Amino acid sequence: MVSPASWNQLLRGMLDSLVGENVDLEPARIAFETTRGDFATRFAAAVQVMIAQLAKPEVVIDIPAHPEQLTKNDLEALVRPAAVGFLRSHPTKGELLGELERITRHQERRPSWVPLVDRHGNARPEYRDPSGAQGEGPRRPVVVRSFPELGEVTIHLPTDHDDRPELAMAPGGIGELEVVLHALLGTADEQGPRGEVRIDEMANEALVPDGERWWSTEPAQPVPAAQDPGVASELLATTATLAGLPVDDNTAAGAEAVITALSSAGDWRHSRHWLLDTSTPDDGTGFLGTATAAIAGWADEGKSGLVVYVYGGALHADEGLSAVPDPLHGYLLCATRSTGGGDALAAVHRLVLSCPGPHWCHRGGCPDLDFPEVTALLTPIVLAGQAAAATGGYDWARTAYRRLYGAGEGEGHVDTVLDRVETLLTGAGWVELGRTAWEGGLENTTLRRGLHCLTASYDPVTRQVRLADGRRELELTLDLLADEGVLIGSEGEERVDTGDDAVREWGTDLLTAAEDLLRGRITEPAHGGGPVQATLLGLHPHAEGDLRGPASSSLAEEQLTVLLRTIGAFQCGGGSQVAPGHRHRPLATASNSIQVSTASAARSPHSERDSSTAEGGPKP
Numbered sequence: 342m343v344s345p346a347s348w349n350q351l352l353r354g355m356l357d358s359l360v361g362e363n364v365d366l367e368p369a370r371i372a373f374e375t376t377r378g379d380f381a382t383r384f385a386a387a388v389q390v391m392i393a394q395l396a397k398p399e400v401v402i403d404i405p406a407h408p409e410q411l412t413k414n415d416l417e418a419l420v421r422p423a424a425v426g427f428l429r430s431h432p433t434k435g436e437l438l439g440e441l442e443r444i445t446r447h448q449e450r451r452p453s454w455v456p457l458v459d460r461h462g463n464a465r466p467e468y469r470d471p472s473g474a475q476g477e478g479p480r481r482p483v484v485v486r487s488f489p490e491l492g493e494v495t496i497h498l499p500t501d502h503d504d505r506p507e508l509a510m511a512p513g514g515i516g517e518l519e520v521v522l523h524a525l526l527g528t529a530d531e532q533g534p535r536g537e538v539r540i541d542e543m544a545n546e547a548l549v550p551d552g553e554r555w556w557s558t559e560p561a562q563p564v565p566a567a568q569d570p571g572v573a574s575e576l577l578a579t580t581a582t583l584a585g586l587p588v589d590d591n592t593a594a595g596a597e598a599v600i601t602a603l604s605s606a607g608d609w610r611h612s613r614h615w616l617l618d619t620s621t622p623d624d625g626t627g628f629l630g631t632a633t634a635a636i637a638g639w640a641d642e643g644k645s646g647l648v649v650y651v652y653g654g655a656l657h658a659d660e661g662l663s664a665v666p667d668p669l670h671g672y673l674l675c676a677t678r679s680t681g682g683g684d685a686l687a688a689v690h691r692l693v694l695s696c697p698g699p700h701w702c703h704r705g706g707c708p709d710l711d712f713p714e715v716t717a718l719l720t721p722i723v724l725a726g727q728a729a730a731a732t733g734g735y736d737w738a739r740t741a742y743r744r745l746y747g748a749g750e751g752e753g754h755v756d757t758v759l760d761r762v763e764t765l766l767t768g769a770g771w772v773e774l775g776r777t778a779w780e781g782g783l784e785n786t787t788l789r790r791g792l793h794c795l796t797a798s799y800d801p802v803t804r805q806v807r808l809a810d811g812r813r814e815l816e817l818t819l820d821l822l823a824d825e826g827v828l829i830g831s832e833g834e835e836r837v838d839t840g841d842d843a844v845r846e847w848g849t850d851l852l853t854a855a856e857d858l859l860r861g862r863i864t865e866p867a868h869g870g871g872p873v874q875a876t877l878l879g880l881h882p883h884a885e886g887d888l889r890g891p892a893s894s895s896l897a898e899e900q901l902t903v904l905l906r907t908i909g910a911f912q913c914g915g916g917s918q919v920a921p922g923h924r925h926r927p928l929a930t931a932s933n934s935i936q937v938s939t940a941s942a943a944r945s946p947h948s949e950r951d952s953s954t955a956e957g958g959p960k961p
Contacts, residue, residue, distance in 0.1 A: 492567060610635065
């Protein structure tokens with residue numbers, strides 16, 4: 342029998358586990374606000390989420406139809422990992438069958454929020470996270486070590502296809518930097534920036550140089566940047582280098598770069614509100630610092646990159662409110678991509694808007710900055726962030742936010758990245774031949790103009806665009822046409838069937854391109870060098886090829902235009918440029934004169950290729 346004191350002690354322990362000082366209550370708040378029903382139903386959902394965080398994984402087994410037919414050894418191997426009661430060292434077969442019945446009843450009654458693993462410790466797909474995180478889709482962890490200034494960071498790519506065809510991000514490039522920044526600062530939550538995050542006071546204090554931390558009698562307790570957004574932000578505010586590149590601090594060039602970035606930024610993603618509850622070192626007066634991070638991609642006049650803005654305020658118990666996030670830094674960080682194509686970082690500029698002073702700043706103080714012109718560009722970001730944080734209290738607003746800035750589904754047609762690629766190229770005289778969609782989301786589109794053929798690929802998981810010589814895709818098309826009986830004639834004298842049936846099935850443009858390739862008329866690559874690949878910035882963590890964000894289409898088009906211009910995709914025969922949107926007539930070839938009596942079909946040349954052709958292959 343449990344004594345009253347022991348029982349009450351147990352209740353106190355439960356209370357500390359559920360709503361203690363360092364417990365994140367944000368999942369409970371989200372569950373309460375998003376659950377429909379009366380107060381009791383919503384309260385139960387909130388408590389369930391908090392209990393689920395404390396739950397330990399249970400082993401689940403598949404119950405055989407006739408367990409009595411198993412041998413005793415096989416039955417024990419099945420039952421023991423999932424036993425729910427006492428099972429002695431050498432049970433009889435009858436005891437094992439009885440335990441299996443108890444396991445069966447337990448598995449049938451087990452709530453869905455209990456985490457499940459198989460006998461090898463691998464997570465089972467039946468598990469449903471009650472916090473609602475499963476609505477964001479599957480995630481694949483990837484460890485990034487390209488930014489030693491920030492330490493090792495685990496990012497989560499929006500896919501669970503480990504063997505999917507993928508366009509990898511360049512290590513240390515700006516695309517990899519983008520996902521690292523979102524992961525560290527907490528701006529990648531597709532549910533929106535609702536709620537608060539308590540920053541680790543001791544971890545942030547540990548960043549202060551030992552010679553300045555005179556008030557502390559305890560040894561420093563540093564934590565990695567990946568474990569605390571405050572630590573990550575302070576490292577970004579004070580590091581001398583990023584990816585080994587010097588960070589330019591508070592210079593005229595930095596101010597110009599920041600103005601360009603802010604003026605051409607796309608959709609902003611905001612973090613939750615950070616809270617740092619601390620006290621002044623000298624007399625212990627209470628001090629509450631607050632901060633928020635915002636990240637956006639930008640593109641303008643042939644340049645592109647990322648911009649980070651960290652801002653906030655503070656309350657001093659004696660001096661009152663202030664408009665700086667002491668004891669944290671307020672700053673702007675602008676990363677610019679190399680203009681030669683690809684993801685190489687060209688420059689990193691930083692403007693420190695507020696510094697907590699030489700006795701707390703991790704580099705002994707920051708240069709003074711007088712830059713009032715930037716205020717007008719920053720105010721809209723702050724106000725929009727306040728509106729974003731308020732969306733959690735309204736069902737329709739929460740849905741709209743996820744549709745525009747997260748992974749929520751929308752109604753009606755929305756342009757994709759490859760739609761924009763095709764629009765830009767067809768405006769310069771290129772003709773679309775077809776698209777391929779691969780298992781896992783990777784898409785290709787192949788286009789032709791005169792002697793050139795180009796394949797553009799987009800990976801929505803890594804946000805990579807790749808432009809390559811399209812002859813390889815045309816060669817695959819010839820193989821497919823041969824399999825379908827459209828490539829006719831004896832060996833060495835093959836030709837493409839251009840009859841009415843073939844045209845209806847495959848389209849004039851594709852058959853013409855296939856015939857030209859067969860006759861050696863498409864011999865030149867679409868550009869001088871090898872494939873060109875770069876990240877479309879500003880789309881993460883939106884994990885589709887859809888351009889749903891209000892500013893996503895224009896931001897993507899600006900970056901795509903630069904990338905296509907890099908390979909000369911807008912140049913005509915004499916090297917002149919065709920402006921995007923201006924229809925240029927394709928160069929004539931001998932096989933362009935093939936006459937057909939029906940309109941070109943819109944069918945993809947690869948529409949019949951499916952997963953049966955190769956593991957993880959394209960789907961129709």
